[in-house]
Amino acid sequence: MAKLDPLIHAPARLQVVTTLSAVSEAEFATLRAALEVSDSVLSKHVSALADAGYVRSRKGVQAGRRTTWIGLTSAGREALREHVAALRQLIDMVD
Amino acid sequence: MESNPVQQNPDDPRSVLAVADQARQRLAAGLRLPAGLHPALAAAVAIQIGAAAYGIANHTTAGLAVALAGVAIFMGVAALTLYRFQRINGVRVDGLTSQIVLGTGLTSTLAYVGAFGAATWAAFESRWWLVAAAAVAGGVGYAFGTLRWWHAYRHDPAAHAGGVSPRMLAALAVLACLGLVALLVAG
Numbered sequence: 009m010a011k012l013d014p015l016i017h018a019p020a021r022l023q024v025v026t027t028l029s030a031v032s033e034a035e036f037a038t039l040r041a042a043l044e045v046s047d048s049v050l051s052k053h054v055s056a057l058a059d060a061g062y063v064r065s066r067k068g069v070q071a072g073r074r075t076t077w078i079g080l081t082s083a084g085r086e087a088l089r090e091h092v093a094a095l096r097q098l099i100d101m102v103d
Numbered sequence: 104m105e106s107n108p109v110q111q112n113p114d115d116p117r118s119v120l121a122v123a124d125q126a127r128q129r130l131a132a133g134l135r136l137p138a139g140l141h142p143a144l145a146a147a148v149a150i151q152i153g154a155a156a157y158g159i160a161n162h163t164t165a166g167l168a169v170a171l172a173g174v175a176i177f178m179g180v181a182a183l184t185l186y187r188f189q190r191i192n193g194v195r196v197d198g199l200t201s202q203i204v205l206g207t208g209l210t211s212t213l214a215y216v217g218a219f220g221a222a223t224w225a226a227f228e229s230r231w232w233l234v235a236a237a238a239v240a241g242g243v244g245y246a247f248g249t250l251r252w253w254h255a256y257r258h259d260p261a262a263h264a265g266g267v268s269p270r271m272l273a274a275l276a277v278l279a280c281l282g283l284v285a286l287l288v289a290g
Binding site for chain 2: 019020022026027029030031032033034035037038039041042043044057077092095096098099102
């Protein structure tokens, strides 16, 4: 049985990792726009996820300005897969 | 891609998943391919196939140079396309990179292999109009395969986002050039 992951159980964190699963890397501003959150909120979640090894970030240049690129790690993808499976099991049990 | 906003209830797993999926779809739906990608890719692949067929059939230093120039043109167009995609969208999608550079989709692979074989045979027979026709058909098929991949990606981004990393691609590009040189020298 799949287990819920406390680190990405918070809806905002789940949105971050789910959105990142659509790409290999996203620029910070692109991710912020997709999630419709503030810089500080996204920074906080990315830091927590990076500390857990679920996302990686690197500095880069986009259209001539310095920016941060963020991508899911393989551990993050696996954690997302497991967490979503656990949520679906919960839904099935309720149904 | 239009979607109705889902009101989130943090205690309802169905709602939590729906909102997360919606954010992912919002990102994927906002991505745009660079203008002129498909014609440019079709032309680059056609040039590469035609140049390689000529080089393999020719067995000369000039033939080798033409074949390598074809590879260089293709790699240049692919690199420019991917750079423009990244710059326009603020994301990198390895699945797209694999599709454009390696033609990893079934349609692109079949189109490329079929056209390359036909063009090479035609070059050995000195039927240059057939080389050109096969190269153009291969280029169009390859670009169509990319278009098909793009539609599949937009439908299910998570399933199609993965692919070969840029470092692996660089290594494969070097290997491909070395392989082409070996093929031409051995031939």
